[in-house]
Amino acid sequence: MNDSKKGWIKDPDGVYNKHDNVVYVRSSGDKIYVVCNKESQTDGVVKRLTTPNCKLVSYEEWDEGEDKKWILTFFVVDDEYIVEPELN
Secondary structure (H helix, E strand, O other), X not given: OOHHHHOOOOOOOOEOOOOOOOOEEEEEOOEEEEEEOXXXXXXXXXXXXXXXXXXXXXXXXXXXXXXXXXXXXXXXXXXXXXXXXXXX
8 A cells, every 4th residue: 555545644553643642543553543542532533544445343441441542453555455333
């Protein structure tokens, strides 16, 4: 996948964080992991990252109380691959 397809993801196995980031973002191959500190952040992350080539594949709540985190996993594919939901 070339840089124009990946957008801001330059390193397929990178961590995209700075000291003032609101969420933690990491890529690993064809997946992007986003860790949110608040449940209210998850909708915005999903809206920003979901494209025809990038789909949410996993949502997980981690820990409890003040330390609770929300982990979102996105799957990134080339134009030739189509990601469609499975319907029952």
